[in-house]
Amino acid sequence: MEYINEFHKQWMETSQASIESWKRRPISLEAKRMQQEMLNRQKAIRENRLGS
Numbered sequence: 001m002e003y004i005n006e007f008h009k010q011w012m013e014t015s016q017a018s019i020e021s022w023k024r025r026p027i028s029l030e031a032k033r034m035q036q037e038m039l040n041r042q043k044a045i046r047e048n049r050l051g052s
Helices: 006-024 029-051
Strands: none
8 A cells, every 4th residue: 555644654554453453352232332322422412503
C-alpha cells in the first residue's frame, strides 16, 4: 500500500493492528447489544436536537 505521508502511514498501521487485535478477541453478544443500545440513544438525542 502506498501512503500519502508519514501520518497516514502511522494511522493506517495502527488501524490495521487494532483490527487484527479485535479479530483475535471477538466481542460478546451482550457487549454488542449494549453498544447498539448506546448508539441508538446517541442517535435519538442527535435527531431530537436537530428536529427542534
